[in-house]
Amino acid sequence: MHITLAPMEGVVDHLMRDMLTQVGGFDLCVTEFVRIVDQLMPKRVFYRMCPELHNQGFTPSGVPVKVQLLGQHADWLAENAFRAIELGSHGVDLNFGCPAKTVNKSKGGAVLLREPETIYQIVRAVRQAVPKDQAVSAKMRLGFDDTSLAIANAQAIAEAGADSLVIHARTKVDGYKPPAYWDWIAKIKQQVDIPIVANGEIWNEHDAFNCQQQSECENVMLGRGALAMPNLAQVIKNTEQHMPWEQVKALLVRYSGYELFGDKGKYYPNRVKQWLGYLSRQYPQAEALFMRIRALKSAEDILRHIQS
Numbered sequence: 001m002h003i004t005l006a007p008m009e010g011v012v013d014h015l016m017r018d019m020l021t022q023v024g025g026f027d028l029c030v031t032e033f034v035r036i037v038d039q040l041m042p043k044r045v046f047y048r049m050c051p052e053l054h055n056q057g058f059t060p061s062g063v064p065v066k067v068q069l070l071g072q073h074a075d076w077l078a079e080n081a082f083r084a085i086e087l088g089s090h091g092v093d094l095n096f097g098c099p100a101k102t103v104n105k106s107k108g109g110a111v112l113l114r115e116p117e118t119i120y121q122i123v124r125a126v127r128q129a130v131p132k133d134q135a136v137s138a139k140m141r142l143g144f145d146d147t148s149l150a151i152a153n154a155q156a157i158a159e160a161g162a163d164s165l166v167i168h169a170r171t172k173v174d175g176y177k178p179p180a181y182w183d184w185i186a187k188i189k190q191q192v193d194i195p196i197v198a199n200g201e202i203w204n205e206h207d208a209f210n211c212q213q214q215s216e217c218e219n220v221m222l223g224r225g226a227l228a229m230p231n232l233a234q235v236i237k238n239t240e241q242h243m244p245w246e247q248v249k250a251l252l253v254r255y256s257g258y259e260l261f262g263d264k265g266k267y268y269p270n271r272v273k274q275w276l277g278y279l280s281r282q283y284p285q286a287e288a289l290f291m292r293i294r295a296l297k298s299a300e301d302i303l304r305h306i307q308s
């Protein structure tokens with residue numbers, strides 16, 4: 001079984017990837033998306049999104065990281081994909097799942113699921129630009145408004161030459177409302193001849209098992225579940241016990257202190273709050289902490305509360 005840590009804008013950054021891959025169980029990470037409009041992005045943008053590129057694209061514990069791109073223009077996506085690979089990304093991932101309708105003059109993400117032909121053109125251009133020994137993957141939802149184009153989109157992705165496809169088993173309109181329709185992944189899998197990874201609503205080992213059964217996929221991607229329980233990948237793969245709160249707290253202290261002791265990341269207080277929101281699902285102590293820090297703005301104040 002292969003487990004990927006999901007891309008999550010605003011919280012799964014290089015420090016989170018470092019901490020969660022050190023806890024273990026993950027085979028691959030995908031970065032927050034790099035938004036591509038109409039230019040080749042400067043190298044510093046890739047390094048900011050994926051500092052692991054300074055380490056041959058690996059987290060400090062040796063897990064490969066893949067850069068994700070989001071955009072609508074096939075040629076610009078292709079040029080930027082080539083650059084990501086040149087800088088050391090382990091393959092490149094294309095985002096067809098982001099719920100934002102239009103961003104900066106540019107469509108991208110889930111709205112493209114209304115246009116299988118555009119998706120085909122994007123994947124094909126990126127596949128042609130990226131060296132053959134590097135994987136091109138895509139990540140999609142079941143559709144934008146409904147599931148009517150789910151199979152057509154997956155087929156477009158496969159026919160254009162993608163090496164694998166992650167399916168978040170909900171439409172954009174479903175948002176994040178449970179359930180995830182894992183059985184839909186199995187339906188798509190019957191029509192598409194590339195490896196599929198199942199994603200959506202896996203919070204514990206039982207969900208993982210049910211997802212594997214219903215999606216008929218061995219491999220899964222974990223997002224919010226891994227933030228709610230930092231050792232979820234180990235729980236699923238190696239039947240570890242759920243991580244005790246004291247260990248979670250040590251990770252929280254490291255994450256909250258990042259702005260003070262590491263490079264300055266100006267959004268860190270928001271990231272800490274977002275993470276605590278997910279942790280609250282599994283740990284009552286996290287919920288109590290969240291209530292105490294949610295109105296605070298300064299990283300120093302937040303860290304003080306978390307350490308207390």
Ligand SMILES: Cc1cc2nc3c(=O)[nH]c(=O)nc-3n(C[C@H](O)[C@H](O)[C@H](O)COP(=O)(O)O)c2cc1C
Binds near residue numbers: 010096139
């Ligand atoms: C806050 C947040 C940010 C996300 N950012 C991205 C992103 O940058 N790229 C992407 O492909 N998916 C993104 N997603 C979707 C997740 O990767 C994943 O598909 C989704 O959360 C379902 O999986 P889960 O139920 O395991 O969380 C994001 C989801 C959330 C909640």
